[in-house]
Amino acid sequence: MTVGADFTSLTGRFRGELLAHCYRMLGSAQEAEDLVQETYLRAWRSYDGFEGRSSVRTWLYRIATNVCLTAIERRGRRPLPSGLGGPAEDMEAPLVAGPEVPWLQPFPGALLAGEGEDPAATAVSRAGIRLAFVAALQYLSARQRAVLILRDVLEWPAAQVADLLGTTTTAVNSGLRRARAQLAQALPAEDELAEPAEPDRRAVLDRFAAAIQDADGSALAELLRQDVALEMPPLLTWFTGRQTVAGVIAEHFLTEPGGLRLVPVLANGQRAFAVYQRDPGGAYHAHAMLVPAVTPAGIARIVAFQDPGLFRLFGLPPEYRAAAAGPAPAQD
Numbered sequence: 001m002t003v004g005a006d007f008t009s010l011t012g013r014f015r016g017e018l019l020a021h022c023y024r025m026l027g028s029a030q031e032a033e034d035l036v037q038e039t040y041l042r043a044w045r046s047y048d049g050f051e052g053r054s055s056v057r058t059w060l061y062r063i064a065t066n067v068c069l070t071a072i073e074r075r076g077r078r079p080l081p082s083g084l085g086g087p088a089e090d091m092e093a094p095l096v097a098g099p100e101v102p103w104l105q106p107f108p109g110a111l112l113a114g115e116g117e118d119p120a121a122t123a124v125s126r127a128g129i130r131l132a133f134v135a136a137l138q139y140l141s142a143r144q145r146a147v148l149i150l151r152d153v154l155e156w157p158a159a160q161v162a163d164l165l166g167t168t169t170t171a172v173n174s175g176l177r178r179a180r181a182q183l184a185q186a187l188p189a190e191d192e193l194a195e196p197a198e199p200d201r202r203a204v205l206d207r208f209a210a211a212i213q214d215a216d217g218s219a220l221a222e223l224l225r226q227d228v229a230l231e232m233p234p235l236l237t238w239f240t241g242r243q244t245v246a247g248v249i250a251e252h253f254l255t256e257p258g259g260l261r262l263v264p265v266l267a268n269g270q271r272a273f274a275v276y277q278r279d280p281g282g283a284y285h286a287h288a289m290l291v292p293a294v295t296p297a298g299i300a301r302i303v304a305f306q307d308p309g310l311f312r313l314f315g316l317p318p319e320y321r322a323a324a325a326g327p328a329p330a331q332d
Contacts, residue, residue: 007043007044007047010056011040011043011060014056014057014060015036015040016111018036018039018060018061018064019032019111019112020111020112020129021061021068021149021154022035022039022064022067023107023129023134024134024137024145024149024153025068025072025137025142025146025149026068026071026075026078027077027078027104027105027134027137027138028078028102028104028105029105029106029107029108029310029313030313031075032107033111035064035067035071039060039067042063042067043059043063058160058164061150061154065146065164068142069143072142075102077139078102078104078138079101079103079135080103080104080231081098081232081235081236081237081238082135082229082231082238083138083139084098084236087229087238087239088237088239089244090244091239091243091244091251093237094237095235095237096235096236097234097236098234101233101234101236103233104134104135104138104233105305106268106272106291106303106305107129107268108265108266108267108313109265109266109268109269110266110314110315111313112129128149128152128153129268129269130270131267131268131291131293131303132187132188132293132301134268136186137149137183139182139183139186140179140182140183143175144175144178144179144182146161146165147165147175147176147179148179148180148183152176152180158172158173158176195294195295195296196294196295196296200296201271201294202271204223204298205271205292205294207219208220208223208292208299209262209264209273212260212275213257213258213261215254215255215257215258215259216254217246217250220246220249220250220254221242221243221246223298223299224242224245224246224298225242225295225298225300226241226297226298227240227241227242228241228242228245228299228300228301229300229301229302230245230249230301230302230304231301231302231303231304232288232303232304232305232306233303233305233306233307235306259277259278260276260277260287261275261278261284261320262274262275262276262290263276263316265289265314265316267289267291268291270291272290272291272292273292274286274288274289274316275287275290276319283319283320284320285308285319286308286311286316286318286319287308288304288306288307288308289304289305289307289314290302290303290304290305291305
């Protein structure tokens with residue numbers, strides 16, 4: 001076996017979980033891909049010096065974490081609109097854009113599973129990938145993120161985390177307490193994060209998709225929780241409250257039946273939708289990635305990432321012709 005083949009066979013199966021790790025740290029699927037590439041490049045360059053004192057997985061996580069820490073120092077955090085200011089109280093409020101903000105991005109489910117990857121590793125990579133959790137991580141410093149992810153998501157021993165970060169076990173435990181306290185302030189309560197049983201969740205999302213595609217504002221409003229929130233990065237303006245949110249969606253998006261087409265995708269470990277918008281010629285163009293959070297009391301939050309560039313990450317084309325715009329196959 002050549003050195004290249006040996007390196008690939010030893011390291012390739014960890015790609016999916018390293019992508020998830022870098023995404024948790026940075027909040028960007030695109031940056032995560034770039035940083036994993038950098039991780040593998042550094043690992044390849046230093047492979048001859050790898051003495052096996054730790055596992056290959058630990059060695060790769062050490063490199064990836066350090067790459068992420070450097071990137072965060074240069075680029076700062078990636079928020080959602082709710083992390084930058086309060087909600088608008090009037091559905092007629094002007095929609096203000098923030099194009100200069102490095103926004104949080106959704107994470108495509110297809111990136112989690114690498115070829116030949118251990119199913120257990122894939123399960124680990126899905127842990128802690130939910131959008132609300134990753135958004136809350138953005139409130140932590142770079143090293144606090146690393147400590148909390150390694151300890152609470154990956155469940156590494158404190159001594160192993162200390163060795164990776166070049167610090168002491170005492171410092172890791174102290175940093176973890178501070179990180180947990182800060183995270184508790186930024187993360188929604190557990191009952192808000194709870195999800196209904198799979199059949200109920202699927203039924204709600206099917207009705208949600210049908211209401212949007214049929215431009216049925218009343219049917220949509222019935223699915224929303226009373227305190228629902230709507231965020232639409234790169235817009236700084238966001239809204240809360242069933243009446244307000246339903247009104248904003250109806251005014252700006254539900255203009256005609258069939259005007260929008262929703263394609264089911266997996267984002268952040270949950271069912272989401274790629275939204276295509278119909279033009280006057282009948283073609284459907286990439287418009288937004290829609291990530292709804294479903295609770296037993298209804299849809300609690302809708303994040304509409306209005307960035308057509310995200311469709312490439314999800315393996316979707318930028319356009320569907322009218323002839324191809326029939327019912328979309330589920331991807332979950």
